[in-house]
Amino acid sequence: MDFQDYKDVWVFIEEKDGVIAPVSLELLGAGRKLADKRGSELAGVLIGENIKHLTSTLFEYGADIVYVYDQPIFKHYRTESFMKALLHCSNKYKPEIILYGATSTGKDLASAVATDLPTGLTADTTELDVEEDTGLLLASRPAFGGNIMATILCKKYRPQMATVRAKVMKALAPVQGRKGTVIEEHIDLAEEDIRTKVLEIVKETTKKVRIDEADIIVAGGKGLGSAEGFQLIHRLAETLGGVVGASRDVVEAGWVAHAHQVGQTGVTVTPKIYFAIGISGAIQHIVGMKNAGLIIAINNDSEAAIFEACHYGIVGDAFEIVPILIEGFKNALTREEVSHVREV
Amino acid sequence: MLHIVACIKQVPDTKIIKMNPKTNTMDRRTAPAILNPYDAHAVEEAVRIRNRYGGTVSVVTMGPPPAVKAIKKCIEIGADEGYLITDRRFAGADTLATSYAVTKAIEKISKTNPVDLIICGKMSIDGDTGQVGPGIARRLDIPPLTSVNKVVEVNQEQGYAIVHRKFEDGHEVVQSTLPCLLSVEKTINEVPYSSFPNMLKAAKYEPHIWSVDDLENVDIKQLGLKGSPTIVSKVWTPSKPEGGTLLEGDAKEQVEQLLSIILEKKELFTVKEES
Ligand SMILES: Cc1cc2nc3c(=O)[nH]c(=O)nc-3n(C[C@H](O)[C@H](O)[C@H](O)COP(=O)(O)OP(=O)(O)OC[C@H]3O[C@@H](n4cnc5c(N)ncnc54)[C@H](O)[C@@H]3O)c2cc1C
Ligand SMILES: Nc1ncnc2c1ncn2[C@@H]1O[C@H](COP(=O)(O)O)[C@@H](O)[C@H]1O
Numbered sequence: 001m002d003f004q005d006y007k008d009v010w011v012f013i014e015e016k017d018g019v020i021a022p023v024s025l026e027l028l029g030a031g032r033k034l035a036d037k038r039g040s041e042l043a044g045v046l047i048g049e050n051i052k053h054l055t056s057t058l059f060e061y062g063a064d065i066v067y068v069y070d071q072p073i074f075k076h077y078r079t080e081s082f083m084k085a086l087l088h089c090s091n092k093y094k095p096e097i098i099l100y101g102a103t104s105t106g107k108d109l110a111s112a113v114a115t116d117l118p119t120g121l122t123a124d125t126t127e128l129d130v131e132e133d134t135g136l137l138l139a140s141r142p143a144f145g146g147n148i149m150a151t152i153l154c155k156k157y158r159p160q161m162a163t164v165r166a167k168v169m170k171a172l173a174p175v176q177g178r179k180g181t182v183i184e185e186h187i188d189l190a191e192e193d194i195r196t197k198v199l200e201i202v203k204e205t206t207k208k209v210r211i212d213e214a215d216i217i218v219a220g221g222k223g224l225g226s227a228e229g230f231q232l233i234h235r236l237a238e239t240l241g242g243v244v245g246a247s248r249d250v251v252e253a254g255w256v257a258h259a260h261q262v263g264q265t266g267v268t269v270t271p272k273i274y275f276a277i278g279i280s281g282a283i284q285h286i287v288g289m290k291n292a293g294l295i296i297a298i299n300n301d302s303e304a305a306i307f308e309a310c311h312y313g314i315v316g317d318a319f320e321i322v323p324i325l326i327e328g329f330k331n332a333l334t335r336e337e338v339s340h341v342r343e344v
Numbered sequence: 345m346l347h348i349v350a351c352i353k354q355v356p357d358t359k360i361i362k363m364n365p366k367t368n369t370m371d372r373r374t375a376p377a378i379l380n381p382y383d384a385h386a387v388e389e390a391v392r393i394r395n396r397y398g399g400t401v402s403v404v405t406m407g408p409p410p411a412v413k414a415i416k417k418c419i420e421i422g423a424d425e426g427y428l429i430t431d432r433r434f435a436g437a438d439t440l441a442t443s444y445a446v447t448k449a450i451e452k453i454s455k456t457n458p459v460d461l462i463i464c465g466k467m468s469i470d471g472d473t474g475q476v477g478p479g480i481a482r483r484l485d486i487p488p489l490t491s492v493n494k495v496v497e498v499n500q501e502q503g504y505a506i507v508h509r510k511f512e513d514g515h516e517v518v519q520s521t522l523p524c525l526l527s528v529e530k531t532i533n534e535v536p537y538s539s540f541p542n543m544l545k546a547a548k549y550e551p552h553i554w555s556v557d558d559l560e561n562v563d564i565k566q567l568g569l570k571g572s573p574t575i576v577s578k579v580w581t582p583s584k585p586e587g588g589t590l591l592e593g594d595a596k597e598q599v600e601q602l603l604s605i606i607l608e609k610k611e612l613f614t615v616k617e618e619s
Contacts, residue, residue: 076516079478079488104511108490111439111478118440120573123473143579153577195487195524199506200517215612240606241613265472272612294609296602297588310588312605314598324599332603333613 003135006158008065009035010095012086013044013058014105015051016077023101023166025061030169031099032062034130034137040096041065047085049075055182060174065181067093073189076198077105081189083112088187090117095159096135099128102163110163120154122162124264126287128169137162142264142283149283167212167268167291209243209259216242217271219262219289220250223278223299223318227255232322233277239326245269245289247279263288278318281306298322346399346500348390348461349453350423351446351480352383354407354414355470379414382465384421386528388535390463391422393498399460400424402453406434406445412551419546420538426551427453433556436569439471443479444566448559450484460500462525466491474527481525489520490527498522 009031014021028044035042043065044058055066069085086109090098098113100106102124114121122139127149129138136153137160143150154160211217218240220233230250237244246260262269264284274292278299279285286309289295297310300317307313314321356375390401402425403418405411415426429449437445450459462484464477474490481488493515494508503522508515510529538546556562565571591598607613 079490104491104509107474108478108488111473111475111490112482112488114475115440115443115479115482118573120438120440121473121475122574123439123475138577143576148579148581150576150579152574154573155575157573195521196489197519198516199519201514202517203514272609273606294606295588296606302590307590308587312602313588313590314602315590316595316598320595321599324595325602328599328603329606332607 001156001158003158006094006096006135007038008040008043008093008095008097009038010043010045010090010098010159011063012098012100012106012109013046013054013066014101014103015046015048015054018051018054020054020057021101021103021166022171023103023106023164025057025171026166026169027099027101027164028058028062029171030128030164031097032172034097034128035064037130037132038096038135043067043093043095045069045086045089045098047074047082049073052182052184055180057174059178059180060176062172063180065183067183067185069185069187071186071189073191073194076201077109078194078196078198079108079112080194080196082109083116084189085185085187086113087116089185090159092185097130097137098159098161100161100163102165107163110161114161117157117159119157119159119161120152122152122154125162125164126168128162128164136160142287165264165268165287167270168287209257211243211245211260211262212267212269214243214269215272216240217245217262217269217273217289217292218242218275218277219245219247219279220256220277220318221247221279221285222249222253223280224250224255225278227253229319230255232318236275236277236322236326239329240273242271242273242275245274247282247285276306276310277322279306280304281309346394346397346460346498347457348393348399348401348463349450349459350383350387350390350401350403350418351462351464351477352387352403352405352414352418353380353465353468353471354378354405354411355380355468377410377413379417380465380468380470382467382469382528382530384417384465384535385530385532386463386465387418387421387423388533389495389526389528390461392533393461393495394422394424397498397500400457402427402457404429404446404449404453406430406437406442406449409553412553415551416546416549419549420542421535422542426549427554428551429554429556429559431555432568433564434568436572437567438572438574439473439475439479440573441567441569441571442471443476443483444571445559446476447480447483448562449554450480451561452554452559460522461498461505462486462523464525464527466527466529477525477527484523484525487520487524488527489518489524491529492526493529493532495526495532 127140218237467474478488
């Protein structure tokens with residue numbers, strides 16, 4: 001394998017119903033930095049049906065090149081068809097790095113592509129860097145069991161691949177009118193060649209909790225003691241107009257559904273205010289919330305790691321502090337209202 | 345008759361694991377080894393499909409000799425046969441090398457009883473990647489179906505399966521030819537307590553144990569550390585954030601300070617119309 005032949009940073013662009021997944025734009029932001037460091041180009045790979053119009057957005061978010069596979073066979077995501085397109089593209093243009101969002105689709109595709117190439121694949125990366133001179137990708141992720149990060153390398157194979165968590169990288173501010181090169185590609189693939197068929201797509205109508213979209217998250221941990229104790233978190237969230245978040249241990253205890261879990265195996269969130277109450281601050285939790293605008297921790301152990309990851313902390317018993325907070329907030333709001341009234 | 349293979353892994357119970365506060369590494373000796381929780385659901389689903397259509401459930405794992413215990417747990421859940429591949433030459437495998445070794449085992453199992461369906465867990469709680477399942481499917485050149493949260497039908501006669509694949513905002517109904525590989529979500533089923541007869545059977549059960557030499561057409565270079573393209577280059581403690589300001593005073597005073605801080609972001613709080 002001649003590494004000289006491999007250049008550029010690629011991002012697999014995830015698209016559904018004509019909408020680009022936010023994580024793909026975030027990865028263009030992250031990929032831009034890697035490509036600039038290497039003095040190479042940043043490309044998106046866009047696979048789907050009737051998707052050519054999306055290329056302009058990708059250029060605005062930092063891509064120099066977009067490879068497009070626009071064929072009816074790509075109407076729905078299927079591992080086999082998408083994998084064939086990406087393998088075709090990778091074998092033809094030889095990227096140095098391919099990044100995927102760590103979404104169900106991104107992980108599915110990356111795992112299959114890695115096996116066929118073959119090459120190394122690092123899952124659920126939260127930090128990315130590249131060695132300027134060698135192009136070695138430094139993909140880091142929280143490691144098994146402890147408060148540690150591991151940097152994973154793929155020294156002997158190209159391209160190097162990683163799936164990257166949503167909401168961890170930042171998209172660039174789009175530059176209106178920024179242009180790039182569209183390279184249209186095509187593969188010969190008949191429906192009969194594909195062994196899976198999507199029979200139906202069912203959108204869940206019941207509104208799911210989307211903690212990743214909330215401005216205010218009140219997250220509770222094992223420190224609340226019990227499902228009843230955890231009600232305190234619901235009360236504060238309701239008072240503040242926020243949504244409830246939780247540590248994994250709380251979810252595993254069954255106090256709240258998995259959709260509320262923040263962290264490595266839950267959701268990554270970036271609210272404007274994040275409360276961590278009775279949460280110790282394990283790395284797997286921190287990676288999921290560290291980019292929040294304002295982090296407030298309440299914990300009765302002054303040594304808890306969460307105090308190192310917060311902006312403001314209160315050392316105290318949640319059962320004492322939170323009720324005062326709820327009352328205080330209600331009062332403050334009424335005061336505010338009063339002052340508004342006076343101003344008018 | 346269907347032959348379903350569930351791929352399973354024995355993992356340290358990360359919930360009980362103790363950390364060495366000095367080195368920030370986990371003390372593996374303190375962690376009891378358990379069946380990967382996600383894989384219990386894979387085995388349970390295999391058992392349910394077998395109970396519905398008839399056939400055999402085999403479980404296969406690559407791991408150290410004590411992994412026999414995880415196989416016994418699968419027998420308790422209702423699996424019929426268990427296969428452990430164990431050999432120093434497998435050690436240090438990343439997902440690519442793991443999928444290679446497990447595939448070789450499945451190929452050997454298929455020789456005597458062709459496999460119709462393979463079921464994996466969503467992920468292992470220590471490897472934590474979800475990559476091994478699709479890897480096995482690619483190596484066997486069968487369709488991988490990940491994020492499966494329901495098996496609607498398995499039709500051996502006509503050679504297809506229909507499943508639901510979950511996404512962020514719903515699910516899709518997919519039909520695949522058989523054989524295929526499913527990676528299943530935890531929500532696909534609930535694993536009931538083991539029945540007494542199954543526990544008795546598990547206690548006496550002795551799995552098939554194979555070394556590299558028992559497998560066929562193995563390229564040693566693709567096994568273990570040597571066959572793993574990814575390496576962990578360093579393990580580090582993330583630079584600690586500066587740490588926050590601890591608020592002072594008694595509980596009331598602390599809350600007062602906190603309130604003035606969060607009320608700076610007034611625009612976030614919709615004032616409720618209270619009469
Ligand atoms: C592979 C892997 C993935 C993981 N993924 C995630 C993930 O996505 N999200 C996640 O959160 N975790 C995850 N974890 C688990 C993580 O390592 C921690 O075990 C978990 O976050 C701890 O939850 P906790 O803080 O609620 O509980 P604990 O660690 O038990 O902390 C409870 C805290 O509450 C405090 N407390 C107790 N009583 C009170 C009181 N009355 N008032 C105030 N404070 C009180 C205690 O001082 C303590 O700090 C993962 C672990 C692994 C191995
Ligand atoms: N050593 C192994 N032996 C057998 N199956 C495995 C092994 N490791 C992982 N698997 C299977 O692959 C799934 C995903 O694991 P992972 O890619 O490690 O997250 C697991 O849930 C198992 O079904």
